[in-house]
Amino acid sequence: xxxxxxxxxxxxxxxxxxxxxxxxxxxxxxxxxxxxxxxxxxxxxxxxxxxxxxxxxxxxxxxxxxxxxxxxxxxxxxxxxxxxxxxxxxxxxxxxxxxxxxxxxxxxxxxxxxxxxxxxxxxxxxxxxxxxxxxxxxxxxxxxxxxxxxxxxxxxx
Numbered sequence: 001x002x003x004x005x006x007x008x009x010x011x012x013x014x015x016x017x018x019x020x021x022x023x024x025x026x027x028x029x030x031x032x033x034x035x036x037x038x039x040x041x042x043x044x045x046x047x048x049x050x051x052x053x054x055x056x057x058x059x060x061x062x063x064x065x066x067x068x069x070x071x072x073x074x075x076x077x078x079x080x081x082x083x084x085x086x087x088x089x090x091x092x093x094x095x096x097x098x099x100x101x102x103x104x105x106x107x108x109x110x111x112x113x114x115x116x117x118x119x120x121x122x123x124x125x126x127x128x129x130x131x132x133x134x135x136x137x138x139x140x141x142x143x144x145x146x147x148x149x150x151x152x153x154x155x156x157x
Contacts, residue, residue: 005099007106010050010062012042019052019059025087029064050087051106053099061090061099065107068115074140075148076113077155083107085116104129114149123147 010016012033020030036042052062064087073079085107090099107114108130118126123133123145131147134156148156 005053005055005061005102007051007053007102010048010052010059012037012046012048012050016048016050016059020062022059022091023062023087023089025089029087051103053102055094060094061103063088063103063107065110065114067112075115075134075146075157076150077157079157080113080154082113082115083110085114088116100125101129108149108151111151113151113154116147116149118145118147 014037017030017034017037020026033042049064049066050062051065052059054060063085066084066086068082068084070080070082073082076082085104088100088103090097114131116126116131118133126133126147129149131149134141134146134148136146150156
């Protein structure tokens with residue numbers, strides 16, 4: 001039995017961004033972070049939306065979590081702050097070893113509802129993690145495939 005990997009909040013710095021380049025889902029979020037770093041808008045200790053797992057000093061898995069204000073909540077009842085989960089990614093050679101599970105469980109540990117977008121045939125993973133698909137609403141969901149996780153006492157709208 002593997003011990004539970006340690007999930008840590010990632011620092012916003014050039015080293016982290018360099019590590020991010022190994023991940024397939026490298027895009028606008030990282031590029032804007034790079035620009036912010038270059039113009040010194042963000043500090044190393046800024047609250048990064050990224051969490052990750054290191055193995056032997058190398059970032060092997062990451063997730064980004066954005067806290068969304070309750071006034072934008074169109075999913076949960078009662079309306080409340082929730083997390084939008086993006087960029088759950090484990091480097092190919094470390095997949096199927098529960099690192100993704102550890103990252104999602106870390107997100108759940110904050111106790112707020114979570115919304116994510118199931119991509120690349122990941123529906124089974126989200127179901128296994130206790131998420132449920134929502135009834136598709138074309139106005140709200142705009143072509144996404146939303147899955148949500150509900151902590152105790154929270155329902156879908």
